[in-house]
Amino acid sequence: MKNLSRLLFAMLLVFGFSNTYAQDDNNPWAISFGVNAVDFYPNGDGSPFGEGFGDEYFNAGDHWNVLPSLSTITVARNITDALSFGVTGSINKIENYGDQEVSDWSYYGIDGTFKYGFLQHSVFNPFIGVGGGYTWVDEIGAGTVNGSLGFNIWFTENIGLTIESAYKHAFEDYLSSHFQHTAGIAIKFGGKDSDQDGVYDKDDACPDVFGLAIFNGCPDTDGDGIEDSKDSCPNEAGTAEFNGCPDTDGDKVADPDDKCPTVAGLVELNGCPDTDGDGVADPDDECPNNPGPAENKGCPWTDMDGDGVADKDDKCVDVPGTVANDGCPELSEAVQKSLNEYAKTILFDTGKSSIKSHSAEVLENITAIINEYPNAKFNVEGHTDSSGSDALNMKLSDERAAAVKDYLIGKGIDSSRLFSKGYGEEKPIDSNKTRAGRANNRRVEINLVK
Structure with a gap:
């Protein structure tokens, strides 16, 4: 039985660490330190389902053994958001061994525990745990299977109070099953923030570029409230109406699309003005102050011979003619x-x-x-x-x-x-x-x- 318990403990450790090192969650590591209390009061004749189990669970004065100093350290790492694995080392001095009074027996324990947490992103974070370990009392050791309940209360994103109560069921008759209660301070760490923008890489949509939390770590170079990936003009402050581009002349045509970005114009003329209202934009209009058709570059048609036929259509531009004869005189x-x-x-x-x-x-x-x-x-x-x-x-x-x-x-x-x-x-x-x-x-x- 002793060899079996040791083998079980070793398998738990190997399985736990081989799976946790592959993770990369925000602040995946946690260390907690505090005090522990060990309670060896008979618990249902060694069975968690026996009569009397837990009857005097809260009788700290008669049954708890507490070492008034730092006596518990735990190092844990997330496997998933809710699941973690940790290794706990603890020491204590035993003076109450159930109903038996003893004199300063030593207590050493090392335990590996899988914990599953609830309400992961809230201040109050309860959890349950299962695992195993090895405990030495007065230098005599035995393997245990452990089950635990507890909760964390987070004061900040990384620092909190952790309370846990574990039942440790011994494999050997010479070690009594017992409760071990712990209270301590937990500190989470190890989160990676490559660009140092305060957004961990796990949640950072732009992990290699300094950005803003409101844009999941992506930048807004021009500070116009539109993240660069959605900003058509990331280096010039603009408005959401124009996908982050400016409209310098206020004519409702964004500067990149405005052929006359500093002069207010018409949307249908790509932001350019049409002073004479002939439908030809001023930069393309050779007569910007005199209306004329586009085919004549915005200038009015000329009629050199005055016959009512524009020179462009007049086949006899220097001789008066008739419209019917394309500006040429008709033979009567x-x-x-x-x-x-x-x-x-x-x-x-x-x-x-x-x-x-x-x-x-x-x-x-x-x-x-x-x-x-x-x-x-x-x-x-x-x-x-x-x-x-x-x-x-x-x-x-x-x-x-x-x-x-x-x-x-x-x-x-x-x-x-x-x-x-x-x-x-x-x-x-x-x-x-x-x-x-x-x-x-x-x-x-x-x-x-x-």
Whole structure:
């Protein structure tokens, strides 16, 4: 039995310490020191369930043995928040051994105890314990199994009063089972605070950076009441409305998003002002005091020729025209008629496409009219009478039309504006039976391409 008790005690110690060293709770270690009282009064014939057990539990005057000095030291470590393991060493002098009076017997005890606490984070912290140990009385020792009840009252986070009462049941007949009561001061320590901010690493969300308790140990560098991890501008004091960023000009646009952070502006223009109210922010507005469209950089449109068509849309910016004709002048029926009156007077050498020299003045007038309509395109049409073969007439009319076109191009008219085509005798405007009618049918027309 003696060897069994010693083995049990050794297993308790090994099991306890092998599990506790792996923990890292706030202040995981505790040391307590105080006094103990040993009570050997018969307790139910050595059984905690026997008759009379605990009858005189509070009879301190007759049965308690108290050494009036420091007589108990305990070192304990948390395993979890509620569970801890501790080792207690105690000494005493025994003068009352139950009903037997003895003379200064020595008492030594070493015990290992698992304790489970309740109300862990309150001032009053009750606990229960179970464990075992070895006790020597008058230099005769035996193993014990222990059960205990107690409580702590914490004066501060780390310092408190501890009260405990343990029943120690002996394995051997030569050692009586007994109560051991202890009272002492407990001190918790060992909590790790790497950044020295007063928040233990276990509870510190930023254990390597000095921070504030209200932010679980995380910093608020700019002191605006918003922790850095949630602060979009951690180095500039701001407001919660803008996730910790400032709004220097007070325009409801946070500075990082404000293209004009020192001048109050409009939210829809990213914090920039719009002095002329044209929807173009002043920094992008080339005419900030005169409203104009965005496509013209905030400036009003110009109309150089005053025809009501903005220069950007005016295909004839220097010549007044009409809106319908994109700012270019429109060829009226009268002008078209005048153009063809001139064209009919162009004379060619007989049976040829060469233009007679005295038609130069007529062609100058035609050129002047076409130049008045720089956006218009024209088709030069050649026509003949019915004299001769169809093939020859078609060829001759085509060549004469081309000759007039080439002449006009030579006078500076863009070739992309002129087309030519011969129609032969297909489109007569008079009778080919008379000499006068055939003369009318031999003609050149210059018509607007619509």
